[in-house]
Amino acid sequence: MKDVAARAGVGLKTVSRVVNGEPGVTPDTERRVRDAITALGFRRNDSARILRKGRTASIGLVLEDLADPFYAPLNRAVEEVARAHGALLINGSSAEDAERERELALAFCARRVDGLIVIPAGSDHRYLEPEIAAGVATVFVDRPAGLLDADVVLSDSFGGAREGVAHLVAHGHRRIGFLGDQPHIHTATERLRGYRAAMADAGLPVDDAWVSLGTTAPERVRREAERMLGGPRPVTALFAGNNRVTVTVVRVLATARRPVALVGFDDFELADLLSPGVTVVAQDAARLGRTAAERLFRRLDGVLEPPRRVELPTRLVVRGSGELPPAEG
Amino acid sequence: MKDVAARAGVGLKTVSRVVNGEPGVTPDTERRVRDAITALGFRRNDSARILRKGRTASIGLVLEDLADPFYAPLNRAVEEVARAHGALLINGSSAEDAERERELALAFCARRVDGLIVIPAGSDHRYLEPEIAAGVATVFVDRPAGLLDADVVLSDSFGGAREGVAHLVAHGHRRIGFLGDQPHIHTATERLRGYRAAMADAGLPVDDAWVSLGTTAPERVRREAERMLGGPRPVTALFAGNNRVTVTVVRVLATARRPVALVGFDDFELADLLSPGVTVVAQDAARLGRTAAERLFRRLDGVLEPPRRVELPTRLVVRGSGELPPAEG
DNA sequence: CTGAAAGCGCTTACAG
DNA sequence: CTGAAAGCGCTTACAG
Numbered sequence: 001m002k003d004v005a006a007r008a009g010v011g012l013k014t015v016s017r018v019v020n021g022e023p024g025v026t027p028d029t030e031r032r033v034r035d036a037i038t039a040l041g042f043r044r045n046d047s048a049r050i051l052r053k054g055r056t057a058s059i060g061l062v063l064e065d066l067a068d069p070f071y072a073p074l075n076r077a078v079e080e081v082a083r084a085h086g087a088l089l090i091n092g093s094s095a096e097d098a099e100r101e102r103e104l105a106l107a108f109c110a111r112r113v114d115g116l117i118v119i120p121a122g123s124d125h126r127y128l129e130p131e132i133a134a135g136v137a138t139v140f141v142d143r144p145a146g147l148l149d150a151d152v153v154l155s156d157s158f159g160g161a162r163e164g165v166a167h168l169v170a171h172g173h174r175r176i177g178f179l180g181d182q183p184h185i186h187t188a189t190e191r192l193r194g195y196r197a198a199m200a201d202a203g204l205p206v207d208d209a210w211v212s213l214g215t216t217a218p219e220r221v222r223r224e225a226e227r228m229l230g231g232p233r234p235v236t237a238l239f240a241g242n243n244r245v246t247v248t249v250v251r252v253l254a255t256a257r258r259p260v261a262l263v264g265f266d267d268f269e270l271a272d273l274l275s276p277g278v279t280v281v282a283q284d285a286a287r288l289g290r291t292a293a294e295r296l297f298r299r300l301d302g303v304l305e306p307p308r309r310v311e312l313p314t315r316l317v318v319r320g321s322g323e324l325p326p327a328e329g
Numbered sequence: 330m331k332d333v334a335a336r337a338g339v340g341l342k343t344v345s346r347v348v349n350g351e352p353g354v355t356p357d358t359e360r361r362v363r364d365a366i367t368a369l370g371f372r373r374n375d376s377a378r379i380l381r382k383g384r385t386a387s388i389g390l391v392l393e394d395l396a397d398p399f400y401a402p403l404n405r406a407v408e409e410v411a412r413a414h415g416a417l418l419i420n421g422s423s424a425e426d427a428e429r430e431r432e433l434a435l436a437f438c439a440r441r442v443d444g445l446i447v448i449p450a451g452s453d454h455r456y457l458e459p460e461i462a463a464g465v466a467t468v469f470v471d472r473p474a475g476l477l478d479a480d481v482v483l484s485d486s487f488g489g490a491r492e493g494v495a496h497l498v499a500h501g502h503r504r505i506g507f508l509g510d511q512p513h514i515h516t517a518t519e520r521l522r523g524y525r526a527a528m529a530d531a532g533l534p535v536d537d538a539w540v541s542l543g544t545t546a547p548e549r550v551r552r553e554a555e556r557m558l559g560g561p562r563p564v565t566a567l568f569a570g571n572n573r574v575t576v577t578v579v580r581v582l583a584t585a586r587r588p589v590a591l592v593g594f595d596d597f598e599l600a601d602l603l604s605p606g607v608t609v610v611a612q613d614a615a616r617l618g619r620t621a622a623e624r625l626f627r628r629l630d631g632v633l634e635p636p637r638r639v640e641l642p643t644r645l646v647v648r649g650s651g652e653l654p655p656a657e658g
Numbered sequence: 659c660t661g662a663a664a665g666c667g668c669t670t671a672c673a674g
Numbered sequence: 675c676t677g678a679a680a681g682c683g684c685t686t687a688c689a690g
Contacts, residue, residue, distance in 0.1 A: 001667060011677035016669065024675055041459040046439040047385070048668035050376045051682045058419075058440075067405035067615075069398060069598070076396035079422060088436060090387075090419050093408060107417060110375040111387075130370040247598065254602055269398070269576065270599050273583055286396075330683060340661035345685065353659055377684035380666045 001044075007036040019044055050112065058082075059115045059296065060108030061091040062101055070243050070266055070285050071119070074141070077289030078117060085297050087114065096182075098122025109136055115296045117141055117289075123184060125150070137299035141292040143186040144309070151299070153292040153310045155283035157187045157265070160314030161194025162201075164263040164281040165239050167316060169202045172326050173237040173261060176210065177228040179221055179249065180241030183213045191241050191265055210235055216244040218251075225252045229260060236326035237261035243268050250278060258327040265314075272319055279322025282315045330373075336365040348373055379441065388444040388625065389437030390420040391430055399572050399595055399614050400448070403470070406618030407446060414626050416443065425511075427451025438465055444625045446470055446618075452513060454479070466628035470621040472515040473638070480628070482621040482639045484612035486516045486594070489643030490523025491530075493592040493610040494568050496645060498531045501655050502566040502590060505539065506557040508550060508578065509570030512542045520570050520594055539564055545573040547580075554581045558589060565655035566590035572597050579607060587656040594643075601648055608651025611644045 005015045010029060017025050018033040025033075036042070050056045061078050063071045075091060082089045090108055094101035101121040105128060108116060115137035118125070123146035132138050132150070140152040168176050178195045181188035192213065199206050209231075212224040225248070228235045238253075238260060240246040246264030253260050264271075267282035291310060334344045339358060346354050347362040354362075365371070379385045390407050392400045404420060411418045419437055423430035430450040434457060437445060444466035447454070452475035461467050461479070469481040497505050507524045510517035521542065528535050538560075541553040554577070557564045567582075567589060569575040575593030582589050593600075596611035620639060 005677095012668085013670095013677055014675090017676090020669095026675065029675080041462055043459060043463055044439055045380070045441060045667055047376045047379045047441055048666075048682085051374070051380060051667080051684085052669040053682090056376070065405065066395075066408055067401040069401070072396040072398070072401040076394065076422060079395055083421075088419060088440070089421060090417060092412075092418060093405060110373055111417070112374060112376055130372060133370055134372060250599070250602060268598075270579070270597075270603070273579060273603055274599070275604060334661095341684085342661055342686095343659090346660090349685090355659065358659080374683055377666085377682070380668085380683080381685040382666090 001042065003040055004033065004036045004042050007040060008032040055114055056112045057086055058088040058090060058111070058113050059117065059293075060105065060111075060113040061089060061117045062094055062104045062108070062121075063091065063119045064096055064121060065093045066091065067093075068244075069268060074119075074285040074289035077286040078293045081290055081293035081297065085300075087297075094119070094121040096121050096185075098124075102127055106131075114300055115139070117292050117296055118145070119143060120145060120186075122146060137296050139292045139296045139299070141288055149307050151292075151295050151307045151309075153288055153295065154312065155187075155288060156311050156314050157190035158194040158197070160281040160283065160316075161191035161239065161241075161265060162198045163194075163314070163316050164265065164279075164322070165195045165198035166201065167279070167318075167322050168237045168239065168261055168263055169198060169204065171237075171261065171323055174204055174326070175207070175233065175235045175237075176204075177225070177235035177238045178211045178241065179224055179228075179238060179245050180211075180213045181216055181245070188213055188241055195239055207233075213241075216242065216248075218248045221245050221248040222252055225249055229256060235260075237263075237322075237324075240264040242266050246278065246280070250274060259324050260327065261322055261324040263322040267317060271317075274321075276321045276324065277319030279319045280317050282317050284312065287312060330371065332369055333362065333365045333371050336369060337361040384443055385441045386415055387417040387419060387440070387442050388446065388622075389434065389440075389442040390418060390446045391423055391433045391437070391450075392420065392448045393425055393450060394422045395420065396422075397573075398597060403448075403614040403618035406615040407622045410619055410622035410626065414629075416626075423448070423450040425450050425514075427453075431456055435460075443629055444468070446621050446625055447474070448472060449474060449515075451475060466625050468621045468625045468628070470617055478636050480621075480624050480636045480638075482617055482624065483641065484516075484617060485640050485643050486519035487523040487526070489610040489612065489645075490520035490568065490570075490594060491527045492523075492643070492645050493594065493608075493651070494524045494527035495530065496608070496647075496651050497566045497568065497590055497592055498527060498533065500566075500590065500652055503533055503655070504536070504562065504564045504566075505533075506554070506564035506567045507540045507570065508553055508557075508567060508574050509540075509542045510545055510574070517542055517570055524568055536562075542570075545571065545577075547577045550574050550577040551581055554578055558585060564589075566592075566651075566653075569593040571595050575607065575609070579603060588653050589656065590651055590653040592651040596646060600646075603650075605650045605653065606648030608648045609646050611646050613641065616641060 092104040109131045119142045125145040125148040144152045243266035264280045267280045271278040421433040438460045448471045454474040454477040473481045572595035593609045596609045600607040
């Protein structure tokens with residue numbers, strides 16, 4: 001910038017004015033500055049700008065996996081809101097690892113993002129307290145923060161799972177298996193709670209063998225599903241706790257000897273084209289992201305109100321797999 | 330940092346040493362500094378650090394859509410390589426808009442990313458010349474740069490499409506439709522070229538009515554597919570130019586009166602579970618991203634060699650839809 | 659082992 | 675309409 005000023009024969013401030021499109025520069029001066037800029041290949045350094053201005057016009061998003069078909073639309077929705085507010089998005093995958101989540105979030109803060117959106121992997125977010133105190137707006141999404149009172153945007157996991165399982169019950173099922181994600185994940189236990197509630201509502205007992213929480217790795221899900229479908233008193237229906245589980249279960253059922261009913265949490269592409277179509281409890285990932293990002297920017301605009309918990313409804317999408325009657329057994 | 334130094338009763342440089350874990354500080358001094366840091370809630374400002382150091386340890390990625398199931402794994406692969414090199418990732422969706430691609434890329438450069446990975450939306454990338462001259466390492470992926478000599482990592486679109494169409498020909502098809510993306514997109518025209526080559530190899534004529542390039546919006550694809558499948562001399566097979574087109578075509582064919590063979594470019598989840606399974610020309614999006622990112626970091630390590638074009642092979646995955654014989658008709 | 663000075667490239671507040 | 679000075683929060687040499 002100094003070089004540009006020297007070459008154009010003007011002061012630093014004038015260059016700054018031209019670069020930022022501020023008024024109060026004669027057309028002639030402006031042209032001289034612009035010529036110098038192209039001649040020298042000048043590129044403004046936003047780091048310096050940020051250092052002075054305070055705000056960086058960027059936000060950070062920590063999610064579980066950039067490539068997950070559920071989180072990718074959430075990511076995109078956050079990006080669009082950020083863009084509408086003139087902010088850039090920095091993001092990263094926690095890979096469901098609390099330490100990695102922490103590293104990412106703090107690295108984003110060190111870059112002085114104005115705000116942070118976090119899909120929690122860990123269960124203790126007190127490490128963000130100094131950042132929040134220093135003014136970093138923070139919103140959690142998909143799962144609540146641990147040991148921290150903060151804004152959170154969730155889907156109604158409990159209600160959705162309850163409705164999905166009740167749907168299976170309504171179609172005559174008495175022995176229903178639940179295959180969910182790891183028990184430290186909030187949505188996993190909420191959905192399990194919904195399953196238990198629906199069973200209790202119907203006065204049905206729950207055998208421990210019908211419930212399995214753990215990683216969504218295909219091998220584990222396959223093993224557990226096959227276990228529940230075998231033995232003397234097999235389940236006649238399965239409830240899958242998220243999109244990855246559902247997809248694996250669909251593969252298992254494709255080779256099953258008798259029809260097994262299935263309802264999955266999360267919708268997924270082509271669910272309607274499988275035979276039978278897969279009945280799901282759909283949540284709107286993009287809306288989740290949009291809602292969280294809008295909340296964040298409202299905070300950045302200075303809205304001061306106590307942290308709020310927003311819960312978005314789910315929607316049962318009936319396609320066939322959830323309406324299969326219990327197989328004779 | 331000044332406040333921390335004052336409170337700990339040490340010099341600025343000593344605080345800097347502690348924060349950066351540099352040697353040469355007595356344990357006692359270090360503790361005093363650390364106490365002051367927590368007491369004051371000090372958080373290092375990376376903007377200032379960047380301003381001094383030159384490198385920002387961050388890279389930018391411009392892709393078409395963060396939520397696209399093809400690009401999301403590419404995004405994740407780039408992230409993993411960046412992470413392995415201690416760099417953060419900033420990314421954004423061009424939405425297939427050249428102007429938006431440019432805005433994003435230049436915004437990333439203004440933040441002084443060390444390097445840039447771009448999936449081109451536009452066809453003229455000379456706007457990056459000053460950035461590249463100033464030292465921003467730049468690698469293009471999925472499509473080559475326009476009017477700029479730069480590193481690029483591609484899939485073999487021409488060869489893949491040629492193989493896929495030849496596969497349909499080998500199963501007896503003579504009238505094969507090609508449904509591709511917009512003609513300004515490099516991969517779209519390369520795949521069309523592959524289609525024409527395969528038809529020519531087999532001595533088959535190509536009717537203009539069998540070829541359609543345009544947006545991948547479902548309505549358009551549906552309309553064009555239905556057009557090709559209707560009339561007096563309908564096609565007996567379709568080649569779909571990318572994942573989005575394939576998915577729409579699968580929907581159209583699900584309601585078709587007679588079986589129509591299909592081969593799609595790009596693999597997608599559950600393709601094997603549809604009936605019939607969808608035969609595809611698969612490309613490895615993650616490998617594309619990984620290769621591009623590794624190339625970028627090699628450049629950042631100072632490797633000076635002329636820009637290179639890397640072309641990754643595709644793989645024909647046979648699942649049923651591409652082996653259907655031509656329907657009588 | 660420790661610190662004072664200069665400077666990275668901008669913007670802010672002020673003066674002409 | 676224009677510019678000189680101070681400062682954002684760090685690090686880099688250099689000196690003790």
